Amino acid sequence: MRAADPAQVSAPPSRLHEYYELCKPRVVMLIVFTAVVGMFLAVPGLPPWGAFVWGTLGIALQASSAAAINQIIDRNIDARMARTCGRPLVTGSLTMTESIAFATLLGVSGFAMLWCLVNPLTAVLTQFTLIGYAGVYTLYLKRATPQNIVIGGAAGAAPPLLGWVAMTGEVHAHALILFAIIFIWTPPHFWALAIERRDEYAKVDIPMLPVTHGIEFTRTQVLLYTILLTAVTVLPFATAMSGWIYLVGTLLLDAVFLAYAVRMKWWPKPGLPMKTFGYSIVYLMGIFTLLLVDHYVSALIGV
Numbered sequence: 001m002r003a004a005d006p007a008q009v010s011a012p013p014s015r016l017h018e019y020y021e022l023c024k025p026r027v028v029m030l031i032v033f034t035a036v037v038g039m040f041l042a043v044p045g046l047p048p049w050g051a052f053v054w055g056t057l058g059i060a061l062q063a064s065s066a067a068a069i070n071q072i073i074d075r076n077i078d079a080r081m082a083r084t085c086g087r088p089l090v091t092g093s094l095t096m097t098e099s100i101a102f103a104t105l106l107g108v109s110g111f112a113m114l115w116c117l118v119n120p121l122t123a124v125l126t127q128f129t130l131i132g133y134a135g136v137y138t139l140y141l142k143r144a145t146p147q148n149i150v151i152g153g154a155a156g157a158a159p160p161l162l163g164w165v166a167m168t169g170e171v172h173a174h175a176l177i178l179f180a181i182i183f184i185w186t187p188p189h190f191w192a193l194a195i196e197r198r199d200e201y202a203k204v205d206i207p208m209l210p211v212t213h214g215i216e217f218t219r220t221q222v223l224l225y226t227i228l229l230t231a232v233t234v235l236p237f238a239t240a241m242s243g244w245i246y247l248v249g250t251l252l253l254d255a256v257f258l259a260y261a262v263r264m265k266w267w268p269k270p271g272l273p274m275k276t277f278g279y280s281i282v283y284l285m286g287i288f289t290l291l292l293v294d295h296y297v298s299a300l301i302g303v
């Protein structure tokens, strides 16, 4: 048997992989999943396949473009934080010109796809979302106020609403509930991580809440937002948008999230904030999976 070639084992990541990383793929995948669930919930039965495919692709392209623009704007901050210093624009594996061209290509093709093959309202709202994240949050809010991620969270919360509009051409109250769930989820999602990364944000002068108001205050805010989140996640059931399957599942997920937040507040220990952050991602996937499953199972069994 031939021994592994050391040159191959330590080969640098391909350029394709670097472009892929520029899109923050794992975040974008969850964002697109929430948009897809919005599409399924918007209609009885199955969504119209043309609008579904082009809508998903268009939203994914625009979200990826927004993530790439965020890395273009933030390259100097990213270079000085351990968590982000391996990003393609920091290591030099992609140049500014390449990154700008790539982000433009994704953004323009995503917009054109949504405008021409889905509907103009979806295209315009998705474009505002891109500007909200890449422009308003990254360029301004992130550097200006500890409420940066609360206000900026509106961009991350928009995708299920965009998915809904892609299917129906209009903004429905149920779509606003989906928006509200992600909007209220964002602070505990991010501040759990920021507690752990406080010193890095302080070093680069980014006024994240644990930097400006301290870790204890941030833990209190995480707990308060998690309580509020529990209330907001009951809204799909309260408005008859979802049924019992959703309610039981969501209350279990909420109970675990609350337990994390309570432990972080009164029984903090090293590693707990990162576990809470990790759970926040499982939680959001869980909530949107429950919404989807409930939508079809309730229709099938007629409850």
Ligand code: HEM
Binding pocket: 026, 027, 030, 031, 034, 083, 148, 149, 150, 152, 153, 155, 156, 157, 182, 186, 189, 190, 193, 281, 284
């Ligand atoms: C303003 C809003 C948000 C902020 C400030 C934020 C912040 C962050 C940060 C800093 C990370 C990186 C953690 C790391 O590198 O270890 C992260 C990871 C993540 N976020 Fe968020 N986030 C936001 C909204 C969202 C939204 C809306 C979603 C999805 C619906 C999302 C899904 C994720 C996922 C899946 C990861 C894990 C990525 C990985 O494993 O590489 N985030 N978030």
Ligand SMILES: CC(C)=CCC/C(C)=C/CC/C(C)=C/COP(=O)(O)OP(=O)(O)O
Binding pocket: 024, 027, 031, 059, 062, 063, 064, 066, 067, 070, 074, 084, 126, 129, 130, 133, 138, 142, 155, 156, 159
């Ligand atoms: C449909 C559409 C256009 C959606 C765009 C929404 C979008 C891409 C949201 C991403 C949220 C996010 C990862 C924020 C963290 O940015 P950060 O700069 O605080 O985190 P970082 O330090 O890891 O870069």
